[in-house]
Amino acid sequence: MKVEKMTIVYHEPIARNIYQLILGGTLVQEMNEAGQFVHVKVGERTDPLLRRPLSLCDINKEASECTIIYRKEGAGTALLSEKKKGEVIDVLGPLGNGFPLEAVQAGQRALLVGGGIGVPPLYELAKQLVKKGVTVTSILGFQTQDVIFYEREFASLGEIYIATADGSYGTKGFVTDVIGGRGLSFDVLYACGPKPMLKALEQKFPDKEVYLSLEERMGCGIGACFACVCRVPNNETAYKKVCSDGPVFKVGEVVL
Amino acid sequence: MSRLAVELPGLSLKNPVMPASGCFGFGREYAKLYDLSQLGAIMIKATTREPRFGNPTPRVAETPSGMLNAIGLQNPGLEKVIEEELSWLAQYDVPIIANIAGSTMEDYVEVAKRISQAPNVHALELNISCPNVKKGGIAFGTVPEVAAELTRLVKQVSAVPVYVKLSPNVTNIVEMAKAIEAAGADGLTMINTLLGMRIDIKTAEPILANRTGGLSGPAIKPIAIRMIYEVSQAVSIPIIGMGGIATAEDALEFFYAGASAVAIGTANFVDPFVCPTIVAELPVLLDELGFDHISQCIGRSWNKGGPTVYCGT
Numbered sequence: 167m168k169v170e171k172m173t174i175v176y177h178e179p180i181a182r183n184i185y186q187l188i189l190g191g192t193l194v195q196e197m198n199e200a201g202q203f204v205h206v207k208v209g210e211r212t213d214p215l216l217r218r219p220l221s222l223c224d225i226n227k228e229a230s231e232c233t234i235i236y237r238k239e240g241a242g243t244a245l246l247s248e249k250k251k252g253e254v255i256d257v258l259g260p261l262g263n264g265f266p267l268e269a270v271q272a273g274q275r276a277l278l279v280g281g282g283i284g285v286p287p288l289y290e291l292a293k294q295l296v297k298k299g300v301t302v303t304s305i306l307g308f309q310t311q312d313v314i315f316y317e318r319e320f321a322s323l324g325e326i327y328i329a330t331a332d333g334s335y336g337t338k339g340f341v342t343d344v345i346g347g348r349g350l351s352f353d354v355l356y357a358c359g360p361k362p363m364l365k366a367l368e369q370k371f372p373d374k375e376v377y378l379s380l381e382e383r384m385g386c387g388i389g390a391c392f393a394c395v396c397r398v399p400n401n402e403t404a405y406k407k408v409c410s411d412g413p414v415f416k417v418g419e420v421v422l
Numbered sequence: 423m424s425r426l427a428v429e430l431p432g433l434s435l436k437n438p439v440m441p442a443s444g445c446f447g448f449g450r451e452y453a454k455l456y457d458l459s460q461l462g463a464i465m466i467k468a469t470t471r472e473p474r475f476g477n478p479t480p481r482v483a484e485t486p487s488g489m490l491n492a493i494g495l496q497n498p499g500l501e502k503v504i505e506e507e508l509s510w511l512a513q514y515d516v517p518i519i520a521n522i523a524g525s526t527m528e529d530y531v532e533v534a535k536r537i538s539q540a541p542n543v544h545a546l547e548l549n550i551s552c553p554n555v556k557k558g559g560i561a562f563g564t565v566p567e568v569a570a571e572l573t574r575l576v577k578q579v580s581a582v583p584v585y586v587k588l589s590p591n592v593t594n595i596v597e598m599a600k601a602i603e604a605a606g607a608d609g610l611t612m613i614n615t616l617l618g619m620r621i622d623i624k625t626a627e628p629i630l631a632n633r634t635g636g637l638s639g640p641a642i643k644p645i646a647i648r649m650i651y652e653v654s655q656a657v658s659i660p661i662i663g664m665g666g667i668a669t670a671e672d673a674l675e676f677f678y679a680g681a682s683a684v685a686i687g688t689a690n691f692v693d694p695f696v697c698p699t700i701v702a703e704l705p706v707l708l709d710e711l712g713f714d715h716i717s718q719c720i721g722r723s724w725n726k727g728g729p730t731v732y733c734g735t
């Protein structure tokens with residue numbers, strides 16, 4: 167974990183309100199795990215005040231570059247989207263614990279399930295799994311056709327299925343409809359996306375090896391402020407911090 | 423003597439800069455970034471008798487140049503704080519100010535008695551001003567007689583000097599400060615957060631699960647400065663000032679207003695190195711302004727003749 171002014175190498179929209187941001191800097195040498203995130207200062211002044219947590223989507227150590235994909239949501243990401251190539255951004259990271267690669271062996275099958283802006287960290291994960299010899303199947307869910315991104319990139323790493331809520335592309339419905347409909351089998355499932363999706367996966371696969379990446383509003387991003395806690399099952403006072411104990415948890419480890 | 427060194431009751435500070443309670447946990451995270459011995463002191467997260475989970479999430483919401491929080495005093499409880507956190511912090515050459523909270527006066531007394539015995543706890547900070555807990559917390563901080571009674575009880579059992587943290591959510595902060603001084607407090611810390619709320623325009627629901635939360639950050643800085651300006655002229659015990667400090671210039675304003683030391687809260691989230699940075703920049707600022715020692719700045723906005731407030735040099 168360090169703070170570094172990273173340089174914008176590339177910054178362009180790749181779908182409606184979705185931006186791809188490539189940052190260069192020595193901090194990349196510290197980035198290892200898919201599912202880790204960085205805490206990004208989007209403004210120079212005090213408004214917006216807080217940093218924004220964004221996942222690592224691609225780590226390229228040789229080029230000392232990392233990719234972030236984000237959706238323009240509110241004031242902070244809108245400001246971020248105006249930054250130009252060559253400008254620097256204040257980045258704190260890498261933060262959190264990513265998806266465990268040890269959970270799956272070469273020759274086994276991993277199912278990667280992403281929803282919307284939860285898709286980015288799965289790309290680095292898919293790369294690392296394929297390198298390890300794991301067979302990767304990706305199921306990506308989006309609202310509608312024009313916010314789909316990285317279909318080709320995921321397709322180059324394994325089988326891919328896309329679902330859209332409005333049916334404008336791929337299977338109509340949710341990612342869980344795809345898994346059910348296709349009867350997809352797997353040894354390990356990794357997922358990142360909106361909470362209802364994570365809950366549906368938790369219910370559907372109670373006996374499987376499942377890892378989920380959570381989102382929570384953050385203050386510090388490093389474990390000091392207790393903003394981002396979630397409960398541990400069957401315990402009144404126990405907790406885990408999404409920023410420093412997560413954001414990836416084994417299913418059942420925390421209450422969704 | 424270093425030009426930043428300040429003597430306060432119980433506290434020989436090598437510099438007057440410390441992280442504020444609740445914004446630094448128990449120091450473990452920031453210790454991964456820099457040596458905590460650089461800090462003047464550390465105000466640890468509020469400690470209660472029993473472990474507390476705190477409020478449901480979302481617990482934070484952003485506001486213009488500020489943030490709302492409703493953490494709800496989450497902490498691992500007195501025993502664990504003493505055994506695990508304070509003993510871990512003992513490896514650093516830095517005095518600890520233990521922020522304590524409770525739902526009843528007995529809670530405060532019990533925590534004060536025990537935690538003030540820890541060798542590295544040099545002072546207590548009574549949190550009578552937390553806006554985020556249903557019972558206790560803010561009630562103790564809004565009625566002067568209640569605050570005074572609590573101060574007296576804690577003073578009786580504490581092995582170290584007692585600072586009381588004032589709530590800005592009162593009509594007359596001077597009255598409150600005087601009542602607490604009269605009850606025997608060794609110092610004041612101010613300000614805690616201001617009660618606020620934000621509403622999500624899509625759902626028409628408050629963003630915080632607790633509905634209301636405490637406002638902190640640059641947005642509250644002028645309120646903190648005004649209150650310290652008023653209180654420092656009305657009491658003779660020292661004040662540790664906080665509320666929106668993010669730079670050495672901000673800190674200097676607090677000294678001018680009448681603070682003898684400063685604490686930094688929210689700014690740690692924006693720049694994790696903010697405390698050591700301010701420690702490094704203060705001497706540069708003193709040079710620019712022609713001061714030899716930080717104590718010359720204390721209360722300067724209302725006392726041009728030099729410091730009359732406690733600065734202990």
Ligand SMILES: Cc1cc2nc3c(=O)[nH]c(=O)nc-3n(C[C@H](O)[C@H](O)[C@H](O)COP(=O)(O)OP(=O)(O)OC[C@H]3O[C@@H](n4cnc5c(N)ncnc54)[C@H](O)[C@@H]3O)c2cc1C
Binds near residue numbers: 222235283483484
């Ligand atoms: C670990 C983690 C990884 C993430 N990775 C990505 C990613 O790779 N790509 C991406 O597009 N988004 C990601 N998000 C969500 C992203 O952080 C929010 O969309 C972003 O903070 C919104 O900021 P804003 O200024 O546009 O919105 P505003 O609504 O103006 O933000 C106001 C405040 O709420 C917080 N906030 C709002 N929405 C969220 C949210 N969903 N999660 C956490 N905090 C939120 C903001 O950080 C800010 O403090 C991630 C969130 C977490 C917790």
Ligand SMILES: Cc1cc2nc3c(=O)[nH]c(=O)nc-3n(C[C@H](O)[C@H](O)[C@H](O)COP(=O)(O)O)c2cc1C
Binds near residue numbers: 442491638
């Ligand atoms: C996330 C958060 C948690 C806090 N927790 C505590 C606490 O446990 N005890 C306390 O006395 N004050 C607590 N505070 C208040 C701060 O110590 C400080 O008084 C206030 O935030 C104003 O300073 P700032 O603007 O520099 O943050 C908390 C503030 C924040 C933002």
Ligand code: FES
Binds near residue numbers: 387390395407
């Ligand atoms: S964001 Fe501060 S503890 Fe997680």
